[in-house]
Amino acid sequence: LAKTTQPISMDSYEGQEVNITCSHNNIATNDYITWYQQFPSQGPRFIIQGYKTKVTNEVASLFIPADRKSSTLSLPRVSLSDTAVYYCLVGPLSNDYKLSFGAGTTVTVRA
Amino acid sequence: NAGVTQTPKFQVLKTGQSMTLQCAQDMNHEYMSWYRQDPGMGLRLIHYSVGAGITDQGEVPNGYNVSRSTTEDFPLRLLSAAPSQTSVYFCASNTQGGTEAFFGQGTRLTVV
Numbered sequence: 001l002a003k004t005t006q007p008i009s010m011d012s013y014e015g016q017e018v019n020i021t022c023s024h025n026n027i028a029t030n031d032y033i034t035w036y037q038q039f040p041s042q043g044p045r046f047i048i049q050g051y052k053t054k055v056t057n058e059v060a061s062l063f064i065p066a067d068r069k070s071s072t073l074s075l076p077r078v079s080l081s082d083t084a085v086y087y088c089l090v091g092p093l094s095n096d097y098k099l100s101f102g103a104g105t106t107v108t109v110r111a
Numbered sequence: 112n113a114g115v116t117q118t119p120k121f122q123v124l125k126t127g128q129s130m131t132l133q134c135a136q137d138m139n140h141e142y143m144s145w146y147r148q149d150p151g152m153g154l155r156l157i158h159y160s161v162g163a164g165i166t167d168q169g170e171v172p173n174g175y176n177v178s179r180s181t182t183e184d185f186p187l188r189l190l191s192a193a194p195s196q197t198s199v200y201f202c203a204s205n206t207q208g209g210t211e212a213f214f215g216q217g218t219r220l221t222v223v
Contacts, residue, residue: 034210034211041217042216043201043203043215043216044154044201046210046211046212046213049211087153093208093209094208096142096207097143097144097159097160097161097212098159099144099146099154099156100156101153101155103152103153104153
């Protein structure tokens with residue numbers, strides 16, 4: 001599985017855009033990039049998944065450059081309720097029963 | 112749909128005791144997995160199953176047993192609890208080639 005590197009923590013304020021970059025230099029051809037969100041005392045929750053270019057849903061956008069060696073999760077206009085740990089996962093869909101989580105990025109949103 | 116349901120939510124065990132953490136899903140997913148999460152860390156895979164009757168070990172399987180007799184249920188058994196097994200345990204399910212995994216609310220286990 002591709003190793004991922006993401007910042008340990010980020011601080012932001014309500015209404016700002018938060019961008020979390022994940023590095024995955026040894027990503028394989030059949031690997032997808034998936035982001036999960038985890039609130040305290042809860043299980044992780046799927047946010048978004050992509051293979052290349054840009055993916056957007058009602059929660060976030062995922063930007064993936066052509067070389068796919070990194071990706072950026074963008075959270076528009078965050079609120080206090082977006083305070084959570086965000087995990088970047090890289091792997092093939094055929095391995096989606098054994099996900100590999102790093103330490104994640106703790107995002108703290110302040111008023 | 113309830114999704115993934117874990118019971119109990121909290122449990123305190125004495126060293127050497129055994130217990131079973133329950134996990135049930137109602138989404139007819141083929142895949143189910145157990146993870147543990149220690150403070151400040153990400154989730155680590157304990158055991159997983161790709162279908163009824165099929166299980167395999169993950170990253171940290173020692174001290175745990177699993178079985179999968181039905182599609183819906185995937186219990187995790189602690190054979191002889193140790194303080195090192197104090198953790199939060201999460202069960203997850205997803206479908207083959209599916210986009211996302213669905214996680215339960217977790218079981219917080221303390222071994223004294």
